[in-house]
Amino acid sequence: MTAPLLSGTPNCSPCTLFDPVPTPVTRELPASFAESLAAAAARVEVMLDTLLGEQLLADEVARPGRLIAAMRHAALGGGKRLRPFLLIEAARLFGRDDEGVLRAACALECVHCYSLVHDDLPAMDDDDIRRGRPTVHRAFDEATAILAGDALLTFAFDLLADPATDEDADLRAGLTLDIARASGLGGMVGGQMLDLLGSAVSSEEADIRCLQSMKTGALIRFATRAGARMGGGGDKDLASLTRFGEIAGLAFQLADDLLDVIGDADALGKATGKDAALGKATLVELHGVEWTQDTLSGLVAEADALLEPYGERADILRQTARFIAERRS
Amino acid sequence: MTAPLLSGTPNCSPCTLFDPVPTPVTRELPASFAESLAAAAARVEVMLDTLLGEQLLADEVARPGRLIAAMRHAALGGGKRLRPFLLIEAARLFGRDDEGVLRAACALECVHCYSLVHDDLPAMDDDDIRRGRPTVHRAFDEATAILAGDALLTFAFDLLADPATDEDADLRAGLTLDIARASGLGGMVGGQMLDLLGSAVSSEEADIRCLQSMKTGALIRFATRAGARMGGGGDKDLASLTRFGEIAGLAFQLADDLLDVIGDADALGKATGKDAALGKATLVELHGVEWTQDTLSGLVAEADALLEPYGERADILRQTARFIAERRS
Numbered sequence: 001m002t003a004p005l006l007s008g009t010p011n012c013s014p015c016t017l018f019d020p021v022p023t024p025v026t027r028e029l030p031a032s033f034a035e036s037l038a039a040a041a042a043r044v045e046v047m048l049d050t051l052l053g054e055q056l057l058a059d060e061v062a063r064p065g066r067l068i069a070a071m072r073h074a075a076l077g078g079g080k081r082l083r084p085f086l087l088i089e090a091a092r093l094f095g096r097d098d099e100g101v102l103r104a105a106c107a108l109e110c111v112h113c114y115s116l117v118h119d120d121l122p123a124m125d126d127d128d129i130r131r132g133r134p135t136v137h138r139a140f141d142e143a144t145a146i147l148a149g150d151a152l153l154t155f156a157f158d159l160l161a162d163p164a165t166d167e168d169a170d171l172r173a174g175l176t177l178d179i180a181r182a183s184g185l186g187g188m189v190g191g192q193m194l195d196l197l198g199s200a201v202s203s204e205e206a207d208i209r210c211l212q213s214m215k216t217g218a219l220i221r222f223a224t225r226a227g228a229r230m231g232g233g234g235d236k237d238l239a240s241l242t243r244f245g246e247i248a249g250l251a252f253q254l255a256d257d258l259l260d261v262i263g264d265a266d267a268l269g270k271a272t273g274k275d276a277a278l279g280k281a282t283l284v285e286l287h288g289v290e291w292t293q294d295t296l297s298g299l300v301a302e303a304d305a306l307l308e309p310y311g312e313r314a315d316i317l318r319q320t321a322r323f324i325a326e327r328r329s
Numbered sequence: 330m331t332a333p334l335l336s337g338t339p340n341c342s343p344c345t346l347f348d349p350v351p352t353p354v355t356r357e358l359p360a361s362f363a364e365s366l367a368a369a370a371a372r373v374e375v376m377l378d379t380l381l382g383e384q385l386l387a388d389e390v391a392r393p394g395r396l397i398a399a400m401r402h403a404a405l406g407g408g409k410r411l412r413p414f415l416l417i418e419a420a421r422l423f424g425r426d427d428e429g430v431l432r433a434a435c436a437l438e439c440v441h442c443y444s445l446v447h448d449d450l451p452a453m454d455d456d457d458i459r460r461g462r463p464t465v466h467r468a469f470d471e472a473t474a475i476l477a478g479d480a481l482l483t484f485a486f487d488l489l490a491d492p493a494t495d496e497d498a499d500l501r502a503g504l505t506l507d508i509a510r511a512s513g514l515g516g517m518v519g520g521q522m523l524d525l526l527g528s529a530v531s532s533e534e535a536d537i538r539c540l541q542s543m544k545t546g547a548l549i550r551f552a553t554r555a556g557a558r559m560g561g562g563g564d565k566d567l568a569s570l571t572r573f574g575e576i577a578g579l580a581f582q583l584a585d586d587l588l589d590v591i592g593d594a595d596a597l598g599k600a601t602g603k604d605a606a607l608g609k610a611t612l613v614e615l616h617g618v619e620w621t622q623d624t625l626s627g628l629v630a631e632a633d634a635l636l637e638p639y640g641e642r643a644d645i646l647r648q649t650a651r652f653i654a655e656r657r658s
Contacts, residue, residue: 064522067514118479123471142452146475147522150447150482154513157486161506169498176505177490184483185396193393193476 029326033319040088041081044109047102048075051159070140070148071155075113078131082324083223084109086248089316090227090241100165101230104175107159108223111183114152117145119192153183166230175226182218191215195280203281216256217249224248240306244317247306251299251325257282258292263328296325358655362648369417370410373438376431377404380488399469399477400484404442407460411653412552413438415577418645419556419570429494430559433504436488437552440512443481446474448521482512495559504555511547520544524609532610545585546578553577569635573646576635580628580654586611587621592657625654 052072084105091101120127120135121142128138137145159165160176181187191214224245228238260275261284275282284292303321307314381401413434420430449456449464450471457467466474488494489505510516520543553574557567589604590613604611613621632650636643 064514064519064526066526067519067522071514118475121472121475123475143450143525144522146447146450146452147518147525150478151514151518153479153482154509154518157505158509158513161490161502161509163502169502172502173490173492173498173505176486176502180483180487180490184487185393185400185480189476189480189483190393190396193396193473196472196476197393197395 029319029323033316033323036089036316037080037085037320037323040085040105041079043088043102044081044084044105045076047099047106048109051103051106051155052076066140066144067147067151070136070144071152073133073139074117074136074148074152075110078133079109081109082252083112083219086220086223086245086317086320087227087230089320090224090244091231092227093241093310093313093317094228094231094233094237096231101227103159103162103165104226104230107156107165108179108219108226110152110156110159111179111188112219114149114156115183115188115192117149117152121145124192124196171229174229178225179219179222182222187214187218188216191218198279203286205283205286208281208283208286212253213246213249216253217246220249220252221245240309244303244306244321247299247303248321248324251296251303251321254283254292254296254299255325255327257284258289258296259328260284262289300325358648358652362645362652365418365645366409366414366649366652369414369434370408372417372431373410373413373434374405376428376435377438380432380435380484381405395469395473396476396480399465399473400481402462402468403446403465403477403481404439407462408438410438411581412441412548415549415552415574415646415649416556416559418649419553419573420560421556422570422639422642422646423557423560423562423566425560430556432488432491432494433555433559436485436494437508437548437555439481439485439488440508440517441548443478443485444512444517444521446478446481450474453521453525500558503558507554508548508551511551516543516547517545520547527607527609532615534612534615537610537612537615541582542575542578545582546575549578549581550574569638573632573635573650576628576632577650577653580625580632580650583612583621583625583628584654584656586613587618587625588657589613591618629654 049072052068052075087105087108088097088101091097116130117136119125120130121137127135129135133139135145136148140148156179157176160179161172163169163172166172166175183189191211194211195215221242222245224241225238228241233241257275260273260282276285283295287295300321304318307318310317378401381397381404416434416437417426417430420426445459446465448454449459450466456464458464462468464474465477469477485508486505489508490501492498492501495501495504512518520540523540524544550571551574553570554567557570562570586604589602589611605614612624616624629650633647636647639646
């Protein structure tokens with residue numbers, strides 16, 4: 001029970017398995033997709049700025065300014081906002097695109113940002129830089145970073161349970177339950193624990209998939225499920241969008257692992273070969289680059305098939321699957 | 330913004346202001362009260378053991394055993410369970426006493442326990458012992474303690490939003506929103522931040538009251554409000570029980586501060602004079618022991634008056650107010 005974490009040493013030298021690196025064929029995504037992604041990110045930024053700004057300061061309760069500043073540092077000014085984008089686009093598929101959806105998207109982003117703040121802590125991944133800026137514990141201090149993470153997580157539930165997000169209490173309670181399951185012991189936090197245990201856990205395929213589906217998959221799956229529910233999709237729609245979210249999560253992780261092996265460190269803005277150096281088992285390491293690229297293509301095809309019934313309305317989600325699978329940074 | 334925390338040095342020597350110590354007159358609480366308190370604590374313990382035990386392990390998702398063990402270490406085996414007791418008794422006042430109430434009480438205790446785990450961390454209060462046992466980061470490690478706190482907080486929302494707690498989604502969403510507000514930036518976490526900032530904040534009475542109402546008051550207030558709501562109390566009942574919770578929170582803090590000055594370190598199981606040594610401003614320091622004891626008596630009288638309409642049914646809540654105000658450990 002009290003064995004030290006991270007006691008494992010790297011069990012293979014980085015980046016020797018996969019040389020020479022094949023160059024995948026990438027179709028160009030339409031400019032309108034990049035515009036949609038950027039526009040959603042801008043809307044999320046403005047809403048987060050409001051939610052973590054004027055609104056808090058206007059309340060009657062005293063708020064510690066240092067904590068608000070740390071929360072803003074964590075949540076504002078960066079990232080592709082992929083999770084909120086997926087939620088927004090899943091809701092738009094069913095014709096809903098209002099402030100309530102944007103608030104739910106911001107709640108999801110708050111959970112993602114809190115997880116980054118805590119993962120970056122010295123006791124965890126000990127990272128100094130995130131999105132080109134000092135991590136929260138570097139810009140402030142460790143205690144403030146722990147509390148800012150706690151406050152962002154709590155604020156996500158505040159947002160989702162608030163009638164301003166949706167007038168239907170069943171939906172609000174449902175979203176709350178769903179995100180709690182996706183981000184807690186059986187989801188993101190549990191996945192992070194398995195990841196920290198590192199070499200202590202097996203490098204069996206099933207175990208790698210389980211870890212990844214918990215650590216990164218669960219929250220992405222929540223995004224498309226939540227969008228479908230907010231948009232008023234039926235049971236079949238919810239099942240399709242849930243599977244779409246699972247596919248997106250799998251593709252996200254495979255692309256991430258692939259980038260770690262074949263990525264351009266400059267374009268990526270972070271070191272490559274990190275997984276191997278840390279002795280982290282990945283599916284890319286297990287099956288090789290070609291298998292991974294084939295699998296990614298298969299996932300994109302499955303996403304296309306799932307979205308087929310929605311016709312052109314699903315174009316952006318279709319492009320999102322390709323974007324995730326083919327991303328180079 | 331980046332000034333170091335806790336840079337203040339103690340600004341007075343401990344425990345010289347209030348000698349000699351007057352001995353308050355304490356009426357004996359009925360044995361049945363102690364029994365009620367112990368019985369509720371036992372029920373909470375059994376339910377938490379189930380929720381954080383068999384149930385989790387029976388699920389199909391893989392759970393990291395180390396994280397579950399740390400959550401159980403944090404949540405089981407100790408404490409008076411005062412917050413869950415207040416929730417349970419407030420619900421009983423309106424005739425409800427079922428498993429749903431117990432689940433909500435456990436959710437509240439999970440929030441309380443997570444806050445202790447994070448407050449104990451080296452970057453915060455750096456405590457090695459809690460309830461006579463090693464703190465979570467000492468029994469496990471810092472990373473596990475951070476994640477166990479995160480998972481307990483998240484699990485609290487899981488419990489509250491789950492239909493197994495109540496079939497009424499309005500109530501579930503309402504409780505979720507209420508506990509998020511009580512425990513986040515404008516509540517417990519914000520209060521902890523103000524507390525950490527310590528000597529950097531003012532020692533004005535209003536500021537001390539604000540900090541305390543956020544750090545400890547908000548969650549106690551949630552307890553009685555949640556009980557009244559779950560029991561189906563009307564608007565007037567909710568107002569009365571909300572005020573009762575505020576009184577209980579104030580009394581809890583005043584009694585705590587008083588114990589720090591006049592308490593018996595042996596009976597208390599922790600060092601006294603700690604607030605003064607840390608330079609923490611308290612109302613006891615500001616107004617003296619006699620004022621504090623008078624104020625506590627006034628709070629108990631106000632609680633009695635609030636509960637008057639409920640007659641004998643409110644006996645246990647009445648006794649709880651006295652217990653909180655007069656506690657010696």
